[in-house]
Amino acid sequence: MDKKKQDIEQSLADKLFYRKKNYFEEADDKEIEKCYAFAEDYKKFIDISKTERETCQNAVEIAVKAGFKEFKFGDKLKVGDKRYYVNRNKSVAIFKIGKNNLEEHGIKILGAHIDSPRIDLKQNPMYEDSGFCFFKTHYYGGIKKYQWTTIPLALHGTIIKKDGSSVNVSIGEDENDPIFYINDLLPHLGQEQMMNNGYKIITGEQLNLVIGGKAYNDKKVKDKIKLNILAILNEKYGVLEEDFLSSELCAVPAFKSRDIGFDRAFIGAYGHDDKSCAYPALRAIIDAKTNDTVLTLLVDKEEIGSEGNTGMKSRIYEDLMDEICESLKCLPRKVRAKSKCLSADVTSCFDPNFPNVYEKMNASLISCGTSINKFTGSGGKSSANDASAEFMSEVRKIFLDNNIIYQTSELGKVDLGGGGTIAKYVAELNIDTIDIGVPVISMHAPYELISKGDLYSTYKAFCSFIS
Numbered sequence: 397m398d399k400k401k402q403d404i405e406q407s408l409a410d411k412l413f414y415r416k417k418n419y420f421e422e423a424d425d426k427e428i429e430k431c432y433a434f435a436e437d438y439k440k441f442i443d444i445s446k447t448e449r450e451t452c453q454n455a456v457e458i459a460v461k462a463g464f465k466e467f468k469f470g471d472k473l474k475v476g477d478k479r480y481y482v483n484r485n486k487s488v489a490i491f492k493i494g495k496n497n498l499e500e501h502g503i504k505i506l507g508a509h510i511d512s513p514r515i516d517l518k519q520n521p522m523y524e525d526s527g528f529c530f531f532k533t534h535y536y537g538g539i540k541k542y543q544w545t546t547i548p549l550a551l552h553g554t555i556i557k558k559d560g561s562s563v564n565v566s567i568g569e570d571e572n573d574p575i576f577y578i579n580d581l582l583p584h585l586g587q588e589q590m591m592n593n594g595y596k597i598i599t600g601e602q603l604n605l606v607i608g609g610k611a612y613n614d615k616k617v618k619d620k621i622k623l624n625i626l627a628i629l630n631e632k633y634g635v636l637e638e639d640f641l642s643s644e645l646c647a648v649p650a651f652k653s654r655d656i657g658f659d660r661a662f663i664g665a666y667g668h669d670d671k672s673c674a675y676p677a678l679r680a681i682i683d684a685k686t687n688d689t690v691l692t693l694l695v696d697k698e699e700i701g702s703e704g705n706t707g708m709k710s711r712i713y714e715d716l717m718d719e720i721c722e723s724l725k726c727l728p729r730k731v732r733a734k735s736k737c738l739s740a741d742v743t744s745c746f747d748p749n750f751p752n753v754y755e756k757m758n759a760s761l762i763s764c765g766t767s768i769n770k771f772t773g774s775g776g777k778s779s780a781n782d783a784s785a786e787f788m789s790e791v792r793k794i795f796l797d798n799n800i801i802y803q804t805s806e807l808g809k810v811d812l813g814g815g816g817t818i819a820k821y822v823a824e825l826n827i828d829t830i831d832i833g834v835p836v837i838s839m840h841a842p843y844e845l846i847s848k849g850d851l852y853s854t855y856k857a858f859c860s861f862i863s
């Protein structure tokens with residue numbers, strides 16, 4: 397084939413073919429500088445936001461610094477108001493009232509979750525055995541249990557005492573703090589254990605947290621180590637063993653976030669799912685200039701099915717939107733019908749070490765930008781929010797107009813599994829909703845990996861959507 401004909405075919409291919417773009421190939425030095433700076437802000441946030449309570453508190457702190465004020469049901473709202481509403485210390489709604497007519501423009505919503513998989517304590521957790529004292533645990537969210545052994549764990553949470561007063565616990569984050577630990581078997585004696593399938597390598601009842609081993613100096617007492625630890629806890633927090641009954645304590649990885657790779661392209665951290673979407677959603681509502689009314693929802697309990705009164709299934713979010721509408725003399729159902737939502741949650745990422753579970757044409761590729769999942773669910777799209785082609789096109793146009801690096805994906809091969817997000821619960825309110833977020837490697841592991849390019853393009857995507 398002659399050179400000229402080849403060139404014509406190449407330009408036709410360039411025109412007609414769709415190819416994903418890689419963020420780092422497209423971005424210039426100045427853009428990458430901004431991207432890496434955003435990643436530093438994110439790392440600071442995620443290191444102090446390991447539980448939903450902490451994330452909620454830190455999000456409020458950032459919002460308050462940006463001029464947002466607390467909202468109470470019954471408050472009168474007006475154009476320009478910047479408010480936040482905290483739901484039971486575990487979820488928060490942050491919103492700005494724009495000058496555009498609500499019934500015509502609706503509310504632009506960014507919804508992310510702020511709970512992450514972890515190891516919760518049981519209500520009656522403490523026991524002593526063979527020189528150790530342990531906490532019994534009950535894991536939270538979908539984890540590979542064996543990954544949570546033999547790593548440094550920190551203890552976070554709240555204990556409510558008999559008199560109703562509460563103490564916050566955070567041990568294991570400071571360099572000088574002790575950490576906690578889950579035992580695993582030495583390989584020398586692991587032959588039988590390793591014959592098990594992955595679910596049974598470590599069982600739920602083996603996820604016991606080592607909390608100490610020093611005896612109380614009194615020959616007559618039975619559980620000397622347990623007594624010694626209770627004495628320490630009583631001195632430090634004023635709590636009794638019975639107070640665990642009304643506590644929420646969880647073990648989370650004690651790691652700090654770190655850059656990964658010689659070029660620092662990636663970030664390793666606990667809880668990218670879903671803080672890598674929650675933080676951009678928070679920053680976007682603070683940073684973006686817009687005439688629309690916008691709302692960032694940071695919700696709890698996604699990892700266990702969005703249940704309860706702090707998860708997305710709770711009526712509180714609908715009530716809040718109704719309240720905003722009524723305060724502005726608009727009909728809630730009219731406003732909801734015009735509202736649009738990005739359900740901001742992480743998605744799986746093609747991993748060349750495990751190519752068999754992905755269908756590469758429709759998998760997220762690392763660093764190819766924020767990733768849209770038109771639908772989620774499993775099997776025949778069961779339990780999916782399947783966004784319409786019309787809404788997909790609307791979002792696509794916004795991203796094209798704003799030079800956002802984005803891609804589309806589905807979780808993995810059709811028959812291999814699946815998952816859900818908060819999207820379908822928002823969509824139920826008659827709101828156009830689509831899933832979008834950062835692709836994650838080793839999702840739900842104690843230490844997950846994301847690309848800085850994907851994180852930053854997610855932030856830019858959120859800003860352009862609400863602007």
Ligand code: MN
Binds near residue numbers: 509698741742
């Ligand atoms: Mn998630």
Ligand code: MN
Binds near residue numbers: 669699840
């Ligand atoms: Mn998850």
